[in-house]
Amino acid sequence: MKRTEFGRLALDDSALIAAGEKEAVLDFTVEDTPPSIFINLIVPDEKAEDFAAVASLPPGFSLAKVRIIESDPVERFWLSVNVYRVSGLTTGLRTEWSTYVDDGSGVPRFMILRARASEGSLDPIGPLAPPEPFTHLVDPAGVIRTDIRKTVVQNGATVLTPNNMFSSTVALPEVADRQYVLPTRQWVTANDFIYWRNGVNDRIFHNSTSHSPQLISVDLGDVTLQDNTEWAPFVDPIPGHVLVYLDKIKFKIGPWWNITQPDGRVDPTTLASLQALKKTLYGGLTSVSAVQVLSGNEEPLV
Structure with missing residues (x-):
């Protein structure tokens, strides 16, 4: 039950991270x-x-x-x-x-x-x-x-x-x-x-x-x-x-917190170049972690 419930939550979170709607x-x-x-x-x-x-x-x-x-x-x-x-x-x-x-x-x-x-x-x-x-x-x-x-x-x-x-x-x-x-x-x-x-x-x-x-x-x-x-x-x-x-x-x-939580300290060019990369990189990393939670090889982070 733990693996299923928290693995599902972790997968949902990774999808939100990949969309730029949640922080990794x-x-x-x-x-x-x-x-x-x-x-x-x-x-x-x-x-x-x-x-x-x-x-x-x-x-x-x-x-x-x-x-x-x-x-x-x-x-x-x-x-x-x-x-x-x-x-x-x-x-x-x-x-x-x-x-x-x-x-x-x-x-x-x-x-x-x-x-x-x-x-x-x-x-x-x-x-x-x-x-x-x-x-x-x-x-x-x-x-x-x-x-x-x-x-x-x-x-x-x-x-x-x-x-x-x-x-x-x-x-x-x-x-x-x-x-x-x-x-x-x-x-x-x-x-x-x-x-x-x-x-x-x-x-x-x-x-x-x-x-x-x-x-x-x-x-x-x-x-x-x-x-x-x-x-x-x-x-x-x-x-x-x-x-x-x-x-x-x-x-x-x-990581890269103020790329998706802009605070005015990053110039627009850098911000634009890193936003998509952050979604791809950390959406991918967290999806791998979510699979590990589902398999019982990693503890969930909530």
């Missing part, structure tokens, strides 16, 4: 192996204007200061590098370079400046981003090693080069030496809407894994960085902090 809300899990890391780099006030120019924020957006963890003494401008392994809406390793912006509401929000996906992804900038492999693992000594190389496009294909783009090592402390920290409400709230550089946003629905996580700050003496991104000249070379999530983070994501 999908599982998104940040896995704990290897751990997710946040390398939070301070953008000094005197460099913020130049950083914003290089970041190419869309019209109507400006940089916003936030406190990330409760022990942060003041709000700052930041560039956050988040590296993690994901399952759900997409799979594989991802790196996101994000800053924090005011979208005109007065509430700071995440804005992804660049995303890199080892197995490709469905991002509203691409929107079909090709795979760009990189390394993110924990070695036998308990060191999280991340190695991201630059890529070039050759004959229409993305090709890895030997040139470093961003790399880091983060040595995990012994259990007795872990420094647990709390994210600020402001930082968690900033993640309610995640913007892309064309003004498109994803809407996030959290649970306790986001606002009450097993989160540690690693001693900066146990961290090394090599940063050759275009943003390196605008951030302090020593991070404000390096955070490691020890558990999974599970939430729901409403």
